[in-house]
Amino acid sequence: MEKKIILQTNNIVKYFHEPVKFKALKDVSFEIKESEFLTITGKSGCGKSTLMYILSTMDSDYEGELFIDGKKISGQSQDQLAMIRNKNIGFVFQFHYLLPEFTCLKNIMIPALKLGVKSYEQIEYEAYQKLELLDIKDQALKPASKISGGQQQRVAIARALINDPKIIMGDEPTGNLDSKNAKVVLDTFKELSQEGGQTIIVVTHDTDFAKKSDRTIVMADGEIIDYGY
């Protein structure tokens, strides 16, 4: 069975104007199929993060088109983009961006509370499930600022999963983790794409990590030089 295309870009061009005009992305066009586990690699400064910010809808200042789940994303209002992010995209950063004043549990619950579809109790229950999945249930009620780096990263992944988004994105999510923790993350992503049917797009420098994914895109100087097919 031919799988459906979940994310597609057409000729994306991104300029930076400061300090000098600089073309960071040059005609980037590619597509990703549903439940694919895709990694993106390339030399430092080739434009991977720049591309991820566009794919995640946080950056809307570019030329070209972005489609997610068949819907055109380019040109939508900031409010609509926020809603799309909330519902369809889970993002994991290199640094474990959690809200330090909230418990781990609350950090995970917040995107679901924002979505406002399920009851508080249901969300809390599901948050515990995600914590269990990532093997950090015992940390649930600690403040997010008082757990280790690897634990924080797993909480961040749990948060990215809470709304069961179609796409999970990560910008070097294992960049700051030791090999053991990195493996936990890698296994989680693999499992999600294989069993959960979720699409994973991860930027990584780790070649082992890239090898274990379904496909690896290689970038250089703002262009894709290898589509990984």
Place this chain on the structure above:
Amino acid sequence: MKVNTDIAQTHLKSNKKQTMLASMGVTVGIGVFIFMISLVVGFNRNSDEGFFKTTPHIRIFQEDKLSQPLLNIVDTNVSPIIINPTISNLSSTLLNPSKIISDLKNEEDVVTATEHVSVSLFYNNGHSQITGQASGVNIIEANAMFDIESTMLAGDIQNLVSTPNGIIIGVGIADKFNIQLNDNISVISAVGVSKILKVVGVFSTSNAALDESKSYVNLPMSQQLLKQNSSYVTDIFVNIKDPNKAVAYTDHLEKITGYNAEDWQTANEAAMASKKTRRVMFGAISLAILLVAAFGIYNIINMTVKEKLNDIAILKAIGFSGKDVLSIFLKETFLIGLIGTSLGLILAYVLIKAVSGIYIGGNIGYFPIWIEPEVFIMGAAIGMFITLMAGYIPARSAAHIDPIEIFRK
């Protein structure tokens, strides 16, 4: 509970010190603001009450006029000239005063209307003489208007009703002449009528000049002193429901009576000017205090936003819109405003209670300040408004933060 509210509360709770500091700013601002305004309102009420002891809300009288030419010449090339124009005092009486009074009493806004005859006279005792002014009144009605009873030192206003040749004198006159209740006093009017009157009461107001010159006599007695008949009346005093509307109401009364009408504020122009000055001065001071409080709030919310750049970026990354971020910070400001304003109301209450217990003495008595519900409501509204305005500026800049810029750092 909505998630935005939840986040706002968590921010405030985990920064208790800052929250309290910001609230205290509002508290002091609102507390002092309400206290100051209450001071002004108290002072003004006190001085207004002073006016109304002697001045009616509106006085209706016949203004002296210069003699006018009989012919009304329309031709612009010719001007009528009167050589030696004089004031014609034929008409200083109001015609048919009882009709005017019954007309006035039919007016919806008029509370009381009473006749008054003003008599210039001398009080005599042996060789000493005091110039003064007697008011010929219906003492019962005049009392209803000026609450003369409350100023009585000796005697009773009822005694004037039963004593046609009675007089109620100011305590200054009584002291100078060493006159006591039921003694006689001789008076001579400006038109030369002299009478021996019986002192049936002594009053003391807060105004020493008044106490040394003023007296009350019965209306017929005043007419006799002026050699006038019983329909002679110089003024009609009118009290209306809301004295603050007196200025606007005078025009209406001039129209229905056909005579001049003067409101109490015009009659006490000098005092009104100082009242206005007081209001402007205190208003400016309280406004300055509020501005300082507002600046404090602005600073603290601004600081919170700066500290929370990361949080804001994360929230935006996980799907909170600019509007959500704005609402989170506005909610924080609102809660700070709510805490601060509530404590400010309590502070104002305590200040006013404390000051109103201070005894000044003299004609003021206790410090003239009261808990004015309107001032409290206004203070609370202004407090919340200013807090929200001060918080809105940094909250809006938080809403516009671009998360990518934060993540790139």
